[in-house]
Amino acid sequence: AQSVSQHNHHVILSEAASLELGCNYSYGGTVNLFWYVQYPGQHLQLLLKYFSGDPLVKGIKGFEAEFIKSKFSFNLRKPSVQWSDTAEYFCAVNAINDYKLSFGAGTTVTVRA
């Protein structure tokens, strides 16, 4: 079974600061990787995904993530955050051909204006 670990529980930043959220997973096989975002009062939305190919993936709203297979990591980055990026961020993984998503505990990001 897969497990997902997110390094930070709560991150507080000022606008224009850079953001990096860590995510590590444990699973020996091939996986699909996802970052979801949950804005206050809204439902989970897909931020970006990795299935195969280029390990650097770009998502919506200027976010990107890098898959490092040797480190079992899929870290999320944004060069310059905005107040509207205040949200909870979840890393998720599933084995290919398996529909069960395993989520990390989430990281709450607060961006101060």
Next chain:
Amino acid sequence: DAGVTQSPTHLIKTRGQHVTLRCSPISGHKSVSWYQQVLGQGPQFIFQYYEKEERGRGNFPDRFSARQFPNYSSELNVNALLLGDSALYLCASIRLAGASNEQFFGPGTRLTVL
């Protein structure tokens, strides 16, 4: 194009009662999954259904059951409610694409057990 819909939005029950939660997937999607999200944690997988058949089950007791209907909508049932069942219940509509499946989440049903 409608997204995933769930009903009701909020629900308050007492211990021992039964609850039914409903989900309609995105048009054209034939598979749904259910997740439980307890406050402060990530969603936990409960069930996955495809073409009315259960295809996966998470580590939840038999008090939890689900079904999928011919129109691909789904119900999640929880019997003998416990305080610990208080959570946000999420339904995900799955776009099947071989090894590269995507899950689109609904707004959830907030269940409070008193």
